[in-house]
Amino acid sequence: MPELPEVETVRAQLEPVLTGRRFERVEIHDPRLVRPYEPAEVAAELEGERVAAVERRGKYLIVRFESDRVLLIHLRMTGSLRHSSSGLDGDRHRRAVVRLDDGSDVAYRDVRRFGTWLLAEPGELEPYLAARLGDEPLETRLTARRLGGRLAQRRAPIKAAILDQRTLAGVGNIYADEALWRGRIHPRRPAGELDDAELARLVRGIRAALRMGIERQGSTLRDYRQPDGTSGDMQREFAVYGRDGEPCPRCGTPIEKIRTAGRGTWFCPTCQPLHIQR
Numbered sequence: 692m693p694e695l696p697e698v699e700t701v702r703a704q705l706e707p708v709l710t711g712r713r714f715e716r717v718e719i720h721d722p723r724l725v726r727p728y729e730p731a732e733v734a735a736e737l738e739g740e741r742v743a744a745v746e747r748r749g750k751y752l753i754v755r756f757e758s759d760r761v762l763l764i765h766l767r768m769t770g771s772l773r774h775s776s777s778g779l780d781g782d783r784h785r786r787a788v789v790r791l792d793d794g795s796d797v798a799y800r801d802v803r804r805f806g807t808w809l810l811a812e813p814g815e816l817e818p819y820l821a822a823r824l825g826d827e828p829l830e831t832r833l834t835a836r837r838l839g840g841r842l843a844q845r846r847a848p849i850k851a852a853i854l855d856q857r858t859l860a861g862v863g864n865i866y867a868d869e870a871l872w873r874g875r876i877h878p879r880r881p882a883g884e885l886d887d888a889e890l891a892r893l894v895r896g897i898r899a900a901l902r903m904g905i906e907r908q909g910s911t912l913r914d915y916r917q918p919d920g921t922s923g924d925m926q927r928e929f930a931v932y933g934r935d936g937e938p939c940p941r942c943g944t945p946i947e948k949i950r951t952a953g954r955g956t957w958f959c960p961t962c963q964p965l966h967i968q969r
């Protein structure tokens with residue numbers, strides 16, 4: 692599933708392609724993408740819109756139009772966007788295509804079909820996102836103290852807490868495991884029990900893991916691809932994710948796999964102890 696670094700990579704690649712361009716023709720082939728609205732109606736509404744900016748909030752991609760309407764795209768499990776100057780045909784997983792006024796296409800592909808496109812009218816976006824998303828982890832307003840305030844009294848495992856998009860926007864299963872390893876925090880520690888030093892390590896760990904993901908242009912798992920058709924190489928940099936039995940890069944202890952928050956979870960039992968001596 693694309694997380695913040697993957698969506699940011701998509702955003703950065705689409706920005707120069709889309710900014711200033713007009714949506715000349717829009718085809719939406721899959722009703723699930725825009726439900727409860729009619730695909731033909733949404734497509735007709737999008738035609739003629741000119742792109743002012745391409746932004747990201749959490750795992751959402753935001754295509755902002757000059758009209759102040761926005762197209763809010765969530766890739767969910769397997770959504771991806773592909774830019775092509777020659778047109779892409781014969782892909783049965785292609786769910787929508789936007790023809791731009793320079794003759795190029797942006798195609799939306801989604802094997803599992805959980806992705807969504809929502810056309811929001813001016814003023815609708817901010818309340819929609821505010822109800823669903825917490826702090827942006829790479830923005831300076833997220834501090835250890837602020838995160839601690841959000842986690843106080845919470846008995847949920849810290850991994851579940853940082854996967855909750857209303858607490859932190861954009862962290863998913865991969866970067867949660869990587870961030871907790873960097874912060875030397877066991878994924879099952881009760882969220883409200885982290886002390887100031889642990890919270891500071893966690894915030895640094897989250898930022899470092901996400902930044903490395905962005906630097907490596909996201910990870911490539913299953914059929915995720917960037918808009919230019921290339922793959923990221925973050926998956927080669929994982930310290931723990933998917934590496935059960937391999938040595939911890941810090942201490943050499945074999946990485947263990949458990950289930951936490953309903954998700955496969957990888958950690959180092961030496962660097963990330965569950966019981967802390969204070």
Ligand SMILES: [Zn+2]
Pocket residue numbers: 939940941942943944959960961962963
């Ligand atoms: Zn270790």
